[in-house]
Amino acid sequence: MKTYIGVLLAAIVMLPMAAAAQDNRTFVEARGSVKPVPLPPGGPTPRMSDGHPDFSGVWFEGPTGKANAWSVDREQGPPEEPIPFQPWAEAKYKAMTRLEIELSSASVNCMPVGTPGMFTENAFAHQIIMKPGQFVHLVEMNNRWHVIHTDGRPHKPKEEQEPLFYGDQTARWEGDTLVIDSISIDERAQIRDGWFHSDQLHAIERLRRPSMNYLEYQVTIEDSKVLTKPWTSPWQTFTLSALNEDLAENFCTNNENVGQLRKLYDSQKPQ
Amino acid sequence: MKMRISAAFAVVCLVTAAVAAQDQNREFVEARGSVKAVPLPPGGAPPRMADGKVDFSGVWFPGPTGKANAWSVDREEPTGPRQEPIPFQPWAQAKFDAMTRTEKELYGNANVQCLPPGTPGMMTENPYVHQFITKPGLFVHLIENNNRWRVVHTDGRPHKSKEEQEPLYNGDMVGRWEGDTLIIDTISIDERTWIRDGWFHSDALRVIERFRRPSMNYLEHQFTIEDPKVLTKPWTSNWNRYTLSVNDEDLTENFCTNNEQVEQFKKLLEVEKGGNR
Numbered sequence: 001m002k003t004y005i006g007v008l009l010a011a012i013v014m015l016p017m018a019a020a021a022q023d024n025r026t027f028v029e030a031r032g033s034v035k036p037v038p039l040p041p042g043g044p045t046p047r048m049s050d051g052h053p054d055f056s057g058v059w060f061e062g063p064t065g066k067a068n069a070w071s072v073d074r075e076q077g078p079p080e081e082p083i084p085f086q087p088w089a090e091a092k093y094k095a096m097t098r099l100e101i102e103l104s105s106a107s108v109n110c111m112p113v114g115t116p117g118m119f120t121e122n123a124f125a126h127q128i129i130m131k132p133g134q135f136v137h138l139v140e141m142n143n144r145w146h147v148i149h150t151d152g153r154p155h156k157p158k159e160e161q162e163p164l165f166y167g168d169q170t171a172r173w174e175g176d177t178l179v180i181d182s183i184s185i186d187e188r189a190q191i192r193d194g195w196f197h198s199d200q201l202h203a204i205e206r207l208r209r210p211s212m213n214y215l216e217y218q219v220t221i222e223d224s225k226v227l228t229k230p231w232t233s234p235w236q237t238f239t240l241s242a243l244n245e246d247l248a249e250n251f252c253t254n255n256e257n258v259g260q261l262r263k264l265y266d267s268q269k270p271q
Numbered sequence: 272m273k274m275r276i277s278a279a280f281a282v283v284c285l286v287t288a289a290v291a292a293q294d295q296n297r298e299f300v301e302a303r304g305s306v307k308a309v310p311l312p313p314g315g316a317p318p319r320m321a322d323g324k325v326d327f328s329g330v331w332f333p334g335p336t337g338k339a340n341a342w343s344v345d346r347e348e349p350t351g352p353r354q355e356p357i358p359f360q361p362w363a364q365a366k367f368d369a370m371t372r373t374e375k376e377l378y379g380n381a382n383v384q385c386l387p388p389g390t391p392g393m394m395t396e397n398p399y400v401h402q403f404i405t406k407p408g409l410f411v412h413l414i415e416n417n418n419r420w421r422v423v424h425t426d427g428r429p430h431k432s433k434e435e436q437e438p439l440y441n442g443d444m445v446g447r448w449e450g451d452t453l454i455i456d457t458i459s460i461d462e463r464t465w466i467r468d469g470w471f472h473s474d475a476l477r478v479i480e481r482f483r484r485p486s487m488n489y490l491e492h493q494f495t496i497e498d499p500k501v502l503t504k505p506w507t508s509n510w511n512r513y514t515l516s517v518n519d520e521d522l523t524e525n526f527c528t529n530n531e532q533v534e535q536f537k538k539l540l541e542v543e544k545g546g547n548r
Contacts, residue, residue, distance in 0.1 A: 056406075112528070127422065129404055129406065129409070129411055131328070131406075134404075136411065138411075138420050138422065143420060144418055144420075145413050145418060145419075145420040146524075147402065147413065147521065147522065165524060165526060166524055247422065249440060249441055251386075253386060253387070
């Protein structure tokens with residue numbers, strides 16, 4: 001896990017640089033290309049026996065179909081809207097140090113990533129297995145899974161709901177787009193990078209596979225206690241494993257980085 | 272997780288009691304489901320995948336009732352020949368026998384420490400519910416207990432080359448079909464895992480698991496342990512039965528995030544070490 005966090009930390013540090021310096025600065029080559037070479041579309045979208053798109057496969061973030069945290073091209077696509085925090089939430093969020101944000105991250109503190117963190121707080125590989133009516137999502141990071149029924153069933157009745165890291169999830173098809181609707185999400189989960197939420201969080205995730213090699217993800221965050229209005233992400237690109245790779249075994253069992261970051265945190269505190 | 276562990280601990284205690292008192296039909300407290308298990312009917316022929324192989328997909332409970340009922344799993348029912356004792360080498364037998372019940376709970380059980388159960392622990396150290404999703408060439412195993420998964424290719428590919436192997440909780444797993452039985456062969460398993468209940472192993476461990484679905488409602492699992500550094504010969508379990516969820520239940524969300532039991536067990540261990548066994 002140490003390596004993972006190292007890469008993640010490095011990625012977090014480098015991304016703002018990449019955004020700031022759009023002049024194609026060359027970074028150290030980690031794995032895969034620094035200048036990403038996007039995969040071709042790869043043919044039509046595969047479909048299941050019920051005619052809906054089949055998202056099954058091993059998927060990497062970014063356009064290269066490989067694990068290359070360094071080459072994910074954040075410059076492509078429309079820029080993100082700022083998070084429409086309510087004033088108190090904006091103040092709280094801005095007061096967080098980089099270190100506090102790191103410590104709150106599931107990949108650092110080994111807590112479950114939850115919804116939508118499995119997509120939004122996870123720079124590593126995904127595996128999706130689909131059957132008609134069923135969406136199975138595995139992530140490499142800390143060996144987590146969740147399963148969602150895609151038959152459009154309603155949410156559980158209010159009295160059966162309880163806060164869960166994944167929340168109460170249902171999914172339905174809108175044409176070729178799978179819409180995953182989650183409520184009742186544990187407040188210990190976070191959207192990403194210290195973006196906290198209330199018990200009113202409603203996450204609406206959309207997945208589509210425009211061609212064989214590409215999966216696209218978008219999330220809408222509704223949180224009436226924290227935001228002034230709903231926020232929708234740009235469509236994010238994932239690509240099918242180009243080398244037919246499997247997810248690797250990864251467990252967060254004894255995370256030394258937490259101790260290291262805590263020491264750093266303590267040293268930063270005003271004496 | 273606290274409740275879960277209590278249940279696991281209770282099952283361990285009860286199974287011991289049940290084995291010791293097979294003639295008493297002792298009635299235990301009813302938790303969920305029946306105390307005297309009512310087995311599910313076979314339910315028809317096993318479903319098959321597009322490639323003709325048996326499809327294990329579904330939500331499966333240990334025992335014959337298709338429900339989560341830790342208390343009613345009927346361990347007294349003969350499911351095969353009496354289980355052979357573990358053929359430990361003398362040094363290993365001595366080490367195993369010297370472990371107290373608390374040490375087995377604390378250091379010999381992934382559930383208490385929140386560590387990954389690994390192979391074969393996902394099956395053998397887990398009294399909770401399983402979900403399998405099989406597709407031609409692929410076996411996906413999800414467990415409720417601490418939200419873990421493993422994926423195995425079932426196309427008969429060989430193990431990774433020696434230089435690519437590294438110790439893993441789930442090991443280097445490959446699957447192949449022998450008739451309607453799926454064989455999962457695993458090597459290179461991290462020594463921090465246990466077979467079950469304090470049964471430790473060496474880096475030479477090889478686990479051969481067999482899965483079969485004789486009918487719609489029944490799944491059977493058997494495992495063979497080869498460990499030439501710890502055992503005198505291979506050991507093979509009985510066939511353990513699992514039944515398809517009768518109520519079409521889903522696995523629930525379960526995370527081992529802050530396990531208070533560890534501290535409690537450590538206190539108990541201190542008491543034991545103080546001579547108050």
